[in-house]
Amino acid sequence: MSEVFAEKLAAWQEYCATPWARIRYAVVEETLRRQADELGGSIGGRLRVLDIGGGDARDALPLALAGHDVTVMDPAAPWLAEARRRAGEAGATITTLEGGLDDLPEAADYDLVLCHFVLHYRPAGAGDVARLARLVRPGGRVSVMCPNPVAMVLSTLVRSGPEAALAQLNAESIRSVTFDHEARKVTADEVEAEMEGAGLGVVGRYATRIANDLLPGDDAKHDPAFFGRLLELELALCDREPYLRIGGLWQRVGERR
Numbered sequence: 347m348s349e350v351f352a353e354k355l356a357a358w359q360e361y362c363a364t365p366w367a368r369i370r371y372a373v374v375e376e377t378l379r380r381q382a383d384e385l386g387g388s389i390g391g392r393l394r395v396l397d398i399g400g401g402d403a404r405d406a407l408p409l410a411l412a413g414h415d416v417t418v419m420d421p422a423a424p425w426l427a428e429a430r431r432r433a434g435e436a437g438a439t440i441t442t443l444e445g446g447l448d449d450l451p452e453a454a455d456y457d458l459v460l461c462h463f464v465l466h467y468r469p470a471g472a473g474d475v476a477r478l479a480r481l482v483r484p485g486g487r488v489s490v491m492c493p494n495p496v497a498m499v500l501s502t503l504v505r506s507g508p509e510a511a512l513a514q515l516n517a518e519s520i521r522s523v524t525f526d527h528e529a530r531k532v533t534a535d536e537v538e539a540e541m542e543g544a545g546l547g548v549v550g551r552y553a554t555r556i557a558n559d560l561l562p563g564d565d566a567k568h569d570p571a572f573f574g575r576l577l578e579l580e581l582a583l584c585d586r587e588p589y590l591r592i593g594g595l596w597q598r599v600g601e602r603r
Contacts, residue, residue, distance in 0.1 A: 354526070355402075355424055362404065365567035366558050369577055370595060373554035373584050374462070374491070375408045381487055381550060381599055382409060385457050393457040396481060398447060399464035403429035403440060406460065410438040414458075417441040419449075447474055455483040462491035462597075465537070466520070466529040475540035482602045488546055491597040493520055494553065495531040500592055501559040534596040546600025553593020556583045560592075 361367050385393055393414040397406040400418035402425050410416040410433060418429050418440055426442040433440045447461075447468065459481045461474070468474055478488045498520060503511035519528045538548050557579050558567070566572045583589040590596070 355422075355428065358402070365564070365573050365576075366555060368573075369558050369580050370554050371404055372577055373552070373580050374405055374597065376581060377550065377552045377584065377597060377599075378405065378409060378458075378460075378489065379412070381458065381489065382412065382414065385485075385487060394455070395458045395460070396454070396456045397460040397462075398450070398478070399461060401425040401429065403432055405462055406440065407433060407436060407438060409458075410440050411436060415441075417443060419443040419445055421446040447472075447477060450477060450481065452480065454481045455486070456481050457483065457486045459486070459488045460491075461488065463493075465490065466492045466532045467527075470530060475537060475546075476544040479541070479544035479546050479600070479602055484602050487549065487599050487601045488541070489550070489597060489599045490537050490541075491595060492532045492534075492537070493529075494592070494594055494596045495520060495533060497555070497559055497592050497594045501594065504560055504562045534598055537598055538600075541598065541600035544600075545603050547603055548598060549601045550585075550597070550599030551587075551590055552584050552597040552599075553590035553595060554580060554584060554597070555594030556580060556589050556592060559594040 382393055395406060395409050395414050395416045397403065397416065397418045399420055400406050401420050401422070403418045406416045406418050418426065420426050421444065423444055426444060429440060429442055447464065459478055461478055465474055475490070482488055499511050499515045502514040519530055521528055541548055557576060567576060
C-alpha cells in the first residue's frame with residue numbers, strides 16, 4: 347500500500363483543493379479541537395499526539411499549531427516529507443516516523459491517537475483497534491475515521507440512480523477514486539464494538555460530508571458564499587443524530603478506561 351500512496355501524492359493534493367475535501371478537513375479540525383480541549387483541560391496543558399497513517403499531516407497540523415506535541419507516522423516517505431514541508435511553511439513543529447500499524451510499540455502513553463482513513467485498507471480481524479487502545483494512557487483517547495458504506499449507497503443514488511445504488515449496496519468492497527484502489531467496507535458500529543472490547547468507551551460520534559454528498563451538482567460548491575453556508579451546515583450537523591449516520595465519512599472517538 348505504501349507504494350500506492352507514494353505514487354498518488356499529486357492526485358491527493360489535487361483532491362485536497364476541492365470544496366468537499368475542504369469540508370472534510372474543516373469539520374475534523376473542529377471535532378479534534380473539541381477533543382483536545384477536553385483532554386487538555388483534564389491534564390492542564392500540552393498533549394502528546396500520534397497520527398498513524400497521517401500522511402501529509404492535514405489532520406495533525408492544526409493540533410501542532412495549537413501547541414501540542416505531534417508525531418505523524420506513515421509508511422510513505424514522500425508523504426512525510428510533504429508533512430514536514432507543510433508544517434515548516436505554517437510555522438509548526440512536528441516529528442515524523444516512517445512506518446505503519448504493524449510497526450507500533452506494544453504500549454505507549456499518548457494522550458490522543460489518530461487513525462484516520464487507515465482501517466479500511468487493513469485486513470478484517472487484525473486487532474488494530476485493540477492495538478490503538480494500548481497506545482493511549484488511561485483517560486487518553488483514540489480517534490478512528492473511515493468512509494461510510496451507508497453514505498456511499500445514498501450518494502450513488504442521487505448521482506447515478508437506483509441501479510448503481512443497488513450495485514454499491516451489494517458490492518463487497520469500496521473503491522478509492524483518488525488512490526484507484528479497492529478497500530474493505532468498515533462500519534462505525536463495527537469499530538464501536540471493537541472499541542468497547544478493547545476498553546475504550548465511546549465519547550464522540552461525528553461525521554462529515556453529510557450535506558455535501560447529497561448534493562449531486564458540484565458547480566455551486568465552488569462559489570464562496572454557497573460554500574460558506576454549506577460548511578456552516580456541515581458543522582451544525584456533524585455531531586447530531588440521525589444526520590451523522592449518513593455522513594460520507596464517519597468518525598468515532600473512544601476513551602481508555
